Amino acid sequence: MQTGSPLLLASIESIRPVFLIVMGISLLMLAWRLSKDASRWSGRFIFSGAMLLAVGYSVVMPLYEAGKIERMSEHVHGDMATAMAWHVVKLVTMNTGWLLFGLGLALHANVFGSRPSREILVSSPQ
Secondary structure, eight states, X not given: OOXXXXXXXXXXXXXXXXXXHHHHHHHHHHHHHHHHSSOHXXXXXXXXXXXXXXXXXXXXXXXXXXXXXXXXXXXXXXXXXXXXXXXXXXXXXXXXXXXXXXXXXXXXXXXXXXXOOHHHHSOOOO
């Protein structure tokens, strides 16, 4: 039995990108199934948000974890403009994805629906 090996296959550092890819794909499949029976605009919002989140979770975040994209920090070793551009791509992709996905779910649940007026609810005595 070997002990003390830092490069285990099941370590957190090696499993995290795989988990992010699986999470992005499963979120996309869930949104596809949910948007099939949703109304027109709520389905569009749900699916477009899920597409942005799938790109963010399946492409951008694993590249950050693998070190292929320069991270934004005080000690950037590469080009600062490239690191800033990828950071903006990550922020826009993930935040816009969650915004559209949540807005689509809220529209699907009729959170923004109009309340019935009091005149309709009150029956007139006859």
